[in-house]
Amino acid sequence: DIQCLFVSEIIGSVTLTIxxxxxxxxxxxxxxxxxxxxxxxxxxxxxxxxxxAFGGFSIVFAFSTIIAAIIIAWLFDRIIGNK
Known part of the structure; x- marks a missing residue:
């Protein structure tokens, strides 16, 4: 049954990963x-x-990387700043 496979394997592994x-x-x-x-x-x-990364959703991973890069740049700017 494809619904059982989808719910138990894919959703379960992503939830555990989160x-x-x-x-x-x-x-x-x-x-x-x-x-x-x-x-x-x-x-x-x-x-x-x-x-x-662990769940295997490559499109979400790409967007998450961009968001993380922006926030990390903001964090470095906040820590180091323009001194």
Missing amino acids: VMAILFYFLIASKMKFGFDTTIALSVPVLLIFAS
């Missing part, structure tokens, strides 16, 4: 001592990239 990525990301973010706003702002693209 949960594992959330745990891993917040563990790393707590060790790096980011602020709450920065942690939440960075979590969206990072979690999309993890879920897409």
Whole structure:
């Protein structure tokens, strides 16, 4: 049955990947001592990239990479700034 295969295999693996990525990301973010706003702002693209990379959605992965690159550039600009 294709519906059972789709729900149990594809949706289940992506959901498990998202949960594992959330745990891993917040563990790393707590060790790096980011602020709450920065942690939440960075979590969206990072979690999309993890879920897409391990879940296999290549189109979402490409868009997530672009979003993450923009946010990482913003973060470096905020940390280093124009001194």
